[in-house]
Structure formats: C-alpha cells, structure tokens
Amino acid sequence: MKLGILETGRPCEALQAQFGGYADMFARLFGSEFQYRRFDVQALQLPGAVELCDAYVVTGSPAGVYDPLPWIAPLMDFLRQAKGRTRLAGVCFGHQVMAEAFGGQVIKSPKGWGVGLHRYDVLDAGRFIGGTPQVSLIASHQDQVVSLPPGARVLAGSPFTPYAALAYDDGMSVSIQPHPEFSTAFAEALIASRMGGPLTLGQGEAAMASLAAPNDSLRVGDWLRGFLRG
Numbered sequence: 001m002k003l004g005i006l007e008t009g010r011p012c013e014a015l016q017a018q019f020g021g022y023a024d025m026f027a028r029l030f031g032s033e034f035q036y037r038r039f040d041v042q043a044l045q046l047p048g049a050v051e052l053c054d055a056y057v058v059t060g061s062p063a064g065v066y067d068p069l070p071w072i073a074p075l076m077d078f079l080r081q082a083k084g085r086t087r088l089a090g091v092c093f094g095h096q097v098m099a100e101a102f103g104g105q106v107i108k109s110p111k112g113w114g115v116g117l118h119r120y121d122v123l124d125a126g127r128f129i130g131g132t133p134q135v136s137l138i139a140s141h142q143d144q145v146v147s148l149p150p151g152a153r154v155l156a157g158s159p160f161t162p163y164a165a166l167a168y169d170d171g172m173s174v175s176i177q178p179h180p181e182f183s184t185a186f187a188e189a190l191i192a193s194r195m196g197g198p199l200t201l202g203q204g205e206a207a208m209a210s211l212a213a214p215n216d217s218l219r220v221g222d223w224l225r226g227f228l229r230g
Contacts, residue, residue: 003034003228004053006075008041008093009061015189022059025181029221030228041071046078055087055228058094060179064108064143065093065100076101083170087228090175095166096143098175102168105147111160113199114139115191116207117215118178120156120164127167128155129223135216137178138187144177174227180220184211 005023010016019025023038037053039045042061047053058079063069079101082088090098096106118139122128129135135156144161148154151169156176158164165176179187188211195204 001034001055001229002053003030003036004047004056005036005038006041006046006056006058006078006094007038008059008071008075008097009063011186011190012193015186015193018189019183019186022181025183025186026057026059029181029217030225033225034228041075042069044071044074046074050078050082050085053086055230056082056089057224057228058088058090058097058175060092060094060140063093065097065106066108072097083168083173086172087230088173088175089224089228091181092141092177092179093143095175095177096145098168098173099145099149099152099163099166102149102152102173104145104149104152106143106145108142109144109146111144112142113203114141114144114160114177115199115203116187116210117213118158118160118164118210120158120161120178122156124153124155124167127153128165129216129219132216135220136213137176137180137215137217137220138182138184138211139178140182140187140190141177172230174224176220176224180217180224182217184215187211 155165
C-alpha cells in the first residue's frame with residue numbers, strides 16, 4: 001500500500017540530524033507495511049493525481065494556515081480534491097489545514113502554547129480509540145481549530161483544545177492536533193531548543209516534567225495505521 005507523506009515542515013537542522021524529519025517519524029510509527037512516498041509541500045511538490053498514492057498523511061509545520069505562503073493554497077486545493085476519494089489523516093498543522101480547507105476556522109489561540117503531554121477526553125469511542133475514556137499525547141502548538149467544518153464530528157478534546165481530533169462526513173478523513181509520531185526524546189529536545197525563546201523557562205520546565213508520564217502514542221499510531229489501511 002502506497003502512503004503519501006505531505007511534509008509541510010521540518011525540524012531544525014540539529015534535531016533533524018538526530019531524529020530525522022517528520023516523514024521519518026511517521027514511517028517509524030506506522031512500520032514497514034506501507035510503501036512511503038514523501039512530498040516536499042513547501043517546495044510546491046504535491047501529487048499530480050490523487051490516485052498516485054492509496055492514502056495520505058499531512059504533517060506538522062511551523063507555519064500557520066493563515067500565513068501568506070505560496071504552498072498553502074495549493075495544498076488546500078489538493079485536500080479538497082482528495083476528500084472522499086482517498087483516505088486522509090492530518091496531524092497538528094495537518095489537522096488545522098484540513099479543517100480550514102473543508103470550511104472550518106483556525107486562529108493563533110489566545111490560550112497560548114499547548115506543549116508537553118496533554119490529556120484528551122475521548123468523545124466518540126466508536127470512531128476513535130474504544131475502551132478508554134482518555135488518551136495522553138504529546139502536544140506542540142499555538143494555533144487551534146476554533147470553528148468546525150460542516151459535517152465534522154469531534155472524536156476527542158480537552159478544555160485547552162476542544163477540537164483535538166476530528167472525523168469528517170466523507171468517512172475517509174480524520175485529523176488530530178497532538179503528535180503521536182513524536183518520541184519523548186524528540187519532544188524533550190524540541191522543548192529544550194525553544195526554552196528562553198518561544199517558550200518561557202517556566203513553560204519549558206513544566207512541559208518537560210509532564211513528559212515523564214506514560215503516553216498513548218503507540219495506541220493512537222495503531223489506530224491511525226488501521227484507519228489509513230481502511
């Protein structure tokens with residue numbers, strides 16, 4: 001099965017040298033059952049046809065969907081073309097750009113940074129992770145979906161991120177705000193690189209401490225893998 005990774009960003013050089021890019025992280029999360037094809041969306045590389053791959057994942061990015069960047073509108077056009085024709089999954093920026101492309105709204109949240117390990121209430125166990133009322137996943141974002149696209153259903157949320165996981169009415173598209181593809185080691189290194197910059201020392205220390213608790217990245221990764229397989 002061919003899985004296209006629509007890579008919309010990359011870690012800084014030092015972190016990429018140690019942990020790889022976002023496409024590498026998804027390949028580690030999902031394993032060897034897929035044939036992976038990477039598209040550098042920031043370089044305006046998009047599939048020439050939806051049918052080029054059997055399913056697609058849209059990665060995280062430092063960009064905001066509202067930024068005047070030349071690759072964002074073509075990506076949204078591709079997602080609208082692909083919706084209902086193939087399986088789509090978005091993570092972090094991917095979650096946000098899918099919501100915006102399908103008629104929702106994303107803003108830089110006045111709540112500020114969501115960083116570290118966050119816990120989300122499972123609101124639709126039939127479509128998301130059954131058998132558990134909550135999942136804990138690594139978050140790293142300032143932007144949030146604040147208005148749902150028509151036909152979207154909330155799978156999981158929290159007081160900080162009410163629309164943390166969405167399913168769409170075509171039955172073939174899902175997206176989540178947190179990062180199941182992030183390892184704890186990568187999250188620690190990312191937080192450390194941002195302390196004293198985007199993150200205050202207090203924010204960074206609290207986020208670091210939260211990462212000591214168990215997370216559900218592998219469970220959510222298994223769920224996403226199964227969803228993409230169909």
